[in-house]
Amino acid sequence: MEYSHRYHAYPTQEVVEGLEHHLNVHRQLYNHVRWDYTNSPEDDKPSEYDQNNKLPEWKRKWPVFAELHSKAAQATVARFHRNLSNLREKKEKGYNVGRLKRQAPTDYRSVTYNQSGFDLDEKRGQDRFAYVRFSKIGWVKIRHHRPIPDPAIIKEVTFKKETTGEWFVSFGLETDDADLPEKPDVESLDASNSVGIDLGILNHIHTSDGKTVDWLDLEDDYERLGREQRKLSRKEKGSNNYEKQRVEVAKLKRRIRRKVLDYQHKLTSSSA
Secondary structure (H helix, E strand, O other), rough: EEEEEEEEEOOOOOHHHHHHHHHHHHHHHHHHHHHHHHHHOOOOOOOOOHHHHHHHHHHHHHHHHHOOOOOHHHHHHHHHHHHHHHHHHHHHHOOOOOOOOOOOOOOOEEEEEEEEOEEOOOOOOOHHHHHHHHOOOOOEEOOOOOOOOOOEEEEEEEEEEEEOOOOEEEEEEEOOHHOOOOOOOOOHHOOOOOOOOEOOOOOEEEEOOOEEEEOOOOOOHHHHHHHHHHHHHHOOOOHHHHHHHHHHHHHHHHHHHHHHHHHHHHHOOOOO
C-alpha cells in the first residue's frame, strides 16, 4: 500500500534561498523538457527514458542543471510525462483539453527526490521536531508530529512552498500488504446498529434515525475573502503590493479550508 505523511517545515533563511533556487532550476528543467518534446517531430516524440538519457548532455550544455541531484532531475522529467499522460487520458474521455503550458514561477512550487538524495534524522530534533537533509540544499527542520511507521519504506520525499509562503515536506511511503490488518468478511459484520447518512440541502447531513447536522457557518469568512480578493484585483500584477495581497488571500483560503476540515473531523469522530 502506498500513502504519504506531510509535515510543516521551518527552514532557515539560508536554506530557504537554496530551496527557492532549486525550485526555480527544476522549473527551468521542466520547461526545457516540455520545449524538447514539443519541438520534436510528431512521429518521433521522445519518451521519458529518452529524455532521461539527454540529462547528461543538457547538464554539460547548461551548467545550472548540473546543480540538481540526478534523481530529483529524473523526477522532474517524470513529472512532465505524468502530466502528459493525464492530459491524454482526459482527451480520450472526451474532454476539450489543450497542451501542457509553460510553468511560471508562481505555478511550480514543489520538487521531489526519488529513492535517494535525502536523509531523515528523527533523533536530532527535540519537542516533536526532526530534520530532513536534501542533497545540495541542506537540513530542513520539520514538526515531526507522527513518526514514520517501522515497516514503511520511504520511496520519495517532496518539499513544497504553499501559496501562503509556508513550507511543507511530504514522505511517500510504501507498506507491504502483509503488514496490514486483515479485512473482515462482509457476512460477519453486524449492521443492526448502523445508520444511513445523506447529504442534504437545508441541512448538511440527514441520518436514517432522524438526526440532522447544520451547515458550518462561513458567511463572515467568505465576506472577508471577497473584500480581500477585490483589493487584490486593484493591485498591479507583479508589484510588491500585489504579492503581499496575494499572500493575504491565500491565507484566508487556507483558514476556510482548515475550518471545514476541522468541522468534518469533529463530525466523524464524535460519539454523539
